[in-house]
Amino acid sequence: MAFVLLYSSNLLATALKYNVNGSSSWVPYYIPDAAGNSGILGELVPLILSTANIEIEKHNYPPRRTNQALKTGLLDFDFVSPSWFPEGEMGQEFIQSSPILSIQENIITLEENQKQWADVNKITGEPIGTVRGYLYHDDNVFTRVDFASEKQLIKALHKDRVKAAISGDLPALYWAKQLKMPIALAAVHSSGVLVMRLRKEHSEMMPKINDAIAQLKSDGIIQGIVDKYTKDEQYQQYPQHPQ
Incomplete structure (x- = not known):
């Protein structure tokens, strides 16, 4: 999955654009065409970003275009595990968030x-x-x-x-x-762990993202979303983040 972050360094609203088709087969992290049950990351991505006060805009690029856009800088972040990369190195162009999920x-x-x-x-x-x-x-x-x-x-x-x-x-x-x-x-x-991989030119955004991850963990919301998709009980609700 790859997500695009368009950030303005001025005082205008930040728009964070992201793509989801790159993970259309990664169930239960992303579940396509399932309103209200879009998967663990399908729910967490807008929640993390709204908690960080970052606006979002959803896009639907094919996977090959998504991967190329991340490489060239048109897309600015995705979600990966450092364990997937040799020596855990994800590339000099990127920094990583604190762990979101094990x-x-x-x-x-x-x-x-x-x-x-x-x-x-x-x-x-x-x-x-x-x-x-x-x-x-x-x-x-x-x-x-x-x-x-x-x-x-x-x-x-x-x-x-x-x-x-x-x-x-x-x-x-x-x-x-x-x-x-x-x-x-x-x-x-x-x-391993799952982290947000963010292009270094937007590193000033990472403290807000990490704060949002920490808050959602502390409130039990991240675990609640995981439980929704993996526990035997049918979770109709999970802890809600205060607005």
């Missing part, structure tokens, strides 16, 4: 098999469910069994097509909830 990848399995997969080394030499096209840092030690999506991984576990799979924790919990097919998170496969 993100991790787990071995997922059925509840009755959870203890069998409590050690990540258990995947060595085994057929493991994976998502077609995804990169895994250690896929040379296990046999990939590719499926189309995290949703299909959950179904495959319940159909006994594989005994274990690798998935982001929140996508796995989201689809288990939607499908009403319980799963268990076993060993951690990789972990």
Whole structure:
């Protein structure tokens, strides 16, 4: 996902323009065409920015255009994990916010098999469910069994097509909830945090953004939004940020 920030250094209102199509497949972080349930980042992005008193304007660019715009400076921030980059370096053109969410990848399995997969080394030499096209840092030690999506991984576990799979924790919990097919998170496969990656020329905006992130964390709002998409209970409401 990439978002464009247009900032005026004068006293006029700040307009923060952002794009969402770059993450249209990143459920539950972004869920397209779902008014009121636009995903974790779909809800958090406008909330963080409004808390920071930054105006926003939504755009819909195709992913390839979005990525190029971020590279050239037309778009000014996106959301990434430093763990996705070699040595955690996201590029000299960018600074990063304080962590917004913890993100991790787990071995997922059925509840009755959870203890069998409590050690990540258990995947060595085994057929493991994976998502077609995804990169895994250690896929040379296990046999990939590719499926189309995290949703299909959950179904495959319940159909006994594989005994274990690798998935982001929140996508796995989201689809288990939607499908009403319980799963268990076993060993951690990789972990990191999600941050806003902002072009350095707008670094003066980062203190306000970090303050907003800290406030929303303290108020329990960020965790409430995560729970809305991943807990078994149907959350109709979560803590509201005071206006």
